[in-house]
Ligand SMILES: [Zn+2]
């Protein structure tokens with residue numbers, strides 16, 4: 001058994017339905033054979049920033065939060081600024097702030113809880129629901 005080449009996985013392009021090869025680590029990341037197909041596929045399926053379930057951005061319920069102008073064309077959530085000051089460092093994009101009393105406008109540091117990412121935050125919410 002000579003393993004000269006890395007094994008490739010054959011996938012079917014979700015846009016043009018052509019077969020294409022990828023390295024196994026990209027198996028779940030690639031949907032299309034080319035950037036052109038990917039762009040067309042994304043515009044059809046609205047993947048990315050337009051999708052409210054997109055986890056890379058800060059699209060989490062904008063309504064109800066206090067936004068502060070921090071510079072020209074720059075707005076930040078007050079609760080994130082408060083937490084960053086409290087920690088003495090900037091928050092990462094993934095980090096999520098939870099309002100303990102549920103009041104999104106109560107940005108007192110004692111009302112804020114920091115989560116590493118949205119999934120630990122979501123898990124915390126489902127744990128809370130189990131306690132009710
Ligand atoms: Zn394609």
Ligand SMILES: [Zn+2]
Pocket residue numbers: 097098099121125
């Ligand atoms: Zn929360």
